Amino acid sequence: MKLKLEETPNVKSKNQAESWFYSDEVKEHFFHPKNIFTSEEEIKKFNADGVGKVGSPACGDMMEMWIKVKDDRIVECRWRTFGCASAIASTSILSVMVTENGGMKLDDALKIRPQDIIKRLGGLPKRKIHCSVLGDKALRAAINDYFKKTKQYDRIVVEGAKVIDKITKVTDKDIEEAVLDGAVTFEEVQEKTKVGIHDKSCIPEVKELIEHYKKKYYGE
Amino acid sequence: MKRIYLDHAATTPMAEEVKQAMDNYFVKEFGNPGSFNYFGLKAKQALADARLKVSQILNCSPSEIIFTGSGTESINLAIQGLAKKFKGKKNHIITTKIEHHAVLDTCKYLEKEGFNVTYLDVDRYGVPDLEQLQRSITEQTFLITIMYANNEIGTILPVKEISKIARENNIIFHTDACQAAGYLDIDVQSLGVDMLTLNGSKIYGPKGVGVLYKKSSVNIDPIIYGGGQEFGLRSGTENVPCIVGFAKALELVQASREQEVSRLLKLSKKLIKGLTQIPDTILNGHPEKRLPNNVNITFLNVEGEAVLVFLDEQGIAAASGSACTSKSLEPSHVILATGMPYEAAHGSIRFSLGKSTTEEDIDKVIEVMPKIIERLRLMSPVKLTLKDVMEEIEK
Numbered sequence: 001m002k003l004k005l006e007e008t009p010n011v012k013s014k015n016q017a018e019s020w021f022y023s024d025e026v027k028e029h030f031f032h033p034k035n036i037f038t039s040e041e042e043i044k045k046f047n048a049d050g051v052g053k054v055g056s057p058a059c060g061d062m063m064e065m066w067i068k069v070k071d072d073r074i075v076e077c078r079w080r081t082f083g084c085a086s087a088i089a090s091t092s093i094l095s096v097m098v099t100e101n102g103g104m105k106l107d108d109a110l111k112i113r114p115q116d117i118i119k120r121l122g123g124l125p126k127r128k129i130h131c132s133v134l135g136d137k138a139l140r141a142a143i144n145d146y147f148k149k150t151k152q153y154d155r156i157v158v159e160g161a162k163v164i165d166k167i168t169k170v171t172d173k174d175i176e177e178a179v180l181d182g183a184v185t186f187e188e189v190q191e192k193t194k195v196g197i198h199d200k201s202c203i204p205e206v207k208e209l210i211e212h213y214k215k216k217y218y219g220e
Numbered sequence: 221m222k223r224i225y226l227d228h229a230a231t232t233p234m235a236e237e238v239k240q241a242m243d244n245y246f247v248k249e250f251g252n253p254g255s256f257n258y259f260g261l262k263a264k265q266a267l268a269d270a271r272l273k274v275s276q277i278l279n280c281s282p283s284e285i286i287f288t289g290s291g292t293e294s295i296n297l298a299i300q301g302l303a304k305k306f307k308g309k310k311n312h313i314i315t316t317k318i319e320h321h322a323v324l325d326t327c328k329y330l331e332k333e334g335f336n337v338t339y340l341d342v343d344r345y346g347v348p349d350l351e352q353l354q355r356s357i358t359e360q361t362f363l364i365t366i367m368y369a370n371n372e373i374g375t376i377l378p379v380k381e382i383s384k385i386a387r388e389n390n391i392i393f394h395t396d397a398c399q400a401a402g403y404l405d406i407d408v409q410s411l412g413v414d415m416l417t418l419n420g421s422k423i424y425g426p427k428g429v430g431v432l433y434k435k436s437s438v439n440i441d442p443i444i445y446g447g448g449q450e451f452g453l454r455s456g457t458e459n460v461p462c463i464v465g466f467a468k469a470l471e472l473v474q475a476s477r478e479q480e481v482s483r484l485l486k487l488s489k490k491l492i493k494g495l496t497q498i499p500d501t502i503l504n505g506h507p508e509k510r511l512p513n514n515v516n517i518t519f520l521n522v523e524g525e526a527v528l529v530f531l532d533e534q535g536i537a538a539a540s541g542s543a544c545t546s547k548s549l550e551p552s553h554v555i556l557a558t559g560m561p562y563e564a565a566h567g568s569i570r571f572s573l574g575k576s577t578t579e580e581d582i583d584k585v586i587e588v589m590p591k592i593i594e595r596l597r598l599m600s601p602v603k604l605t606l607k608d609v610m611e612e613i614e615k
Contacts, residue, residue, distance in 0.1 A: 022529070030529060038598040057602040058562035060523060060543045060551065064601045080601040084525035084544035088599065131544060 022085060023122035029089035034096050037066070037078045046078060050149065052141025055134050061087050065095075065138040069146050073103035079138070083131060086124050090117045090132035094139060106143055110157055112136045114180070115217060129217065130181040164209070165202050170195040172209055179213035186210060221535045224581045228422075228513060228574030229371050229399060230539060234465070235424040235575075241468040242426065245461035253458050254447065263460050270467035277474050278416070278433055279407040286432040286450045287463050291398040291419030292322040294432035295365075297453065298394045298415045299326045301440030302363050303335060312360035316340040316348045316377075317557040319367055320396060324553070327365075336360070344558050344613050345506040346375035350385065357389050364393045368400035368416075372541060372554040372570060373505030374514025376404065383412035392438055398422050402473040403481050403511055414438050418470070420462065424575065425469025429462035484512040484573050487582050491515045491571060494586030498593055500606045502613075504555060504568055513573040516541075518560065520604050522567050522596040530592040531569075536585060541568040561612040563604055 048066035055062040061083040068076035077095040098104040114133045147155045161171035170193045178192040196203045251259030275282040288294045317339045327337045338356040340348045369376045386393035394415035414435045421427040446455030500520040524540030541552030551565035
């Protein structure tokens, strides 16, 4: 008997730190990715209104996204990804999410966060959540590029990161990434980021941020 | 779907004969070897027989064989146990950058305790620099711990040369032989090692059992205290069924060693040849001095975990050094130590062959891999060339 998705233990991200396996939705988008580009010629022909590129091959994740905009809605979204199965699946489903039902409004698309993508994917193993955080960033970069090209400078969203640790220059983004990667205690976050080792004055703020991101991503 | 298991370096299925040898010691002969009664004596006899068998294979005395709970535990006992003895006298340990985490993390712990550790570099094939080893030795050096064969890239390390250097400098030498036990000579006299670690789950034996060979002249302190079992070095009631199984497994792999080595060499050579036909690939590890069951290849511009998911869909179980298959965000420390740039280290795939591996299995992998790599490369924005990466490695 096939289990219903929500009953399949291995697709729940919460408290499944050791789980490896992917939901049917992830597999579908990984094995049959939607809206991908497979050649430079295709990219040229597409003539995108906005292009976004995030990550680097050295980190194991890199993503490029191209969008076409009409009446302030995303009508087409194409992409290429270097990364693991969940990175590929999350970009694929994101490209579907922003173009379905006549295309998403740019303002709404800017609000998409990793947890929205993960939800649509039917969950990800907890340790794979960090692999899904690039898609929305690439999308925002593409939308900002569109704003720039169309001279709508006031609409460009700057993704600022705030330096928390004055010595190691660890930012709130770094702490967010660490929590996404499964670190839930101060010690675990410190191990990943080296935050608060020398600059001890930031520790209370770090602890607050951890609690904030834990709630945001795991609802704990 | 036929499942093809090519992850024997992670763990091996237990041999049927091993299971049979163990069967008697769960319910029927369940005694505690420490008990002075009929049941205890039966268990004690089984333990003694197993110890004798292992010692004969390793060419040492039975009193030099310590049974533990795993390869990791043996390594911890060897390193920490010796460090405890030398604390306050000598404080320097030499190892390599490509050891198993059981060694590296134990060394890191000892660094926190005030010991100094030198992590030797390796060349692009994973061979440590023996001149650097010579140069690193100080009056403070009491331990060299270097693996016999690498678990990820399969490179066989020059253990005999290292043991000679250790002997000349009066330094104790421990080697982690977990991956070597099935395929290489593990005669401790001819290797010249002072301590050697083995593990049951890599040799078609049970999980949860390891061995530390410790030369009688080497003194270590225990890291687990209690009833004083295993010559006072590993307290805790002996795991008799697993110990019996371990001895049987070691006996079996060593008896069929030569035959299995030549069979697997043919298969692994075929696999290497087949997979390196795919453009932009690099064989990891030494081209000749490698375990006969290990094939580790980097496929540029793809990410290893994605390859594994595709392989799994085809019924093929392999492993990857990509960051996405580890608990950290870092790709394999072994692949990085060989000079492979980060960009390429994420694309390494390890196939480790074993007793069940057939030529058909190898043919299947050679058939499906080009398609998988092509597909992933099509959707990848990364377009590194072999030339770029090789230049980076040579640096």
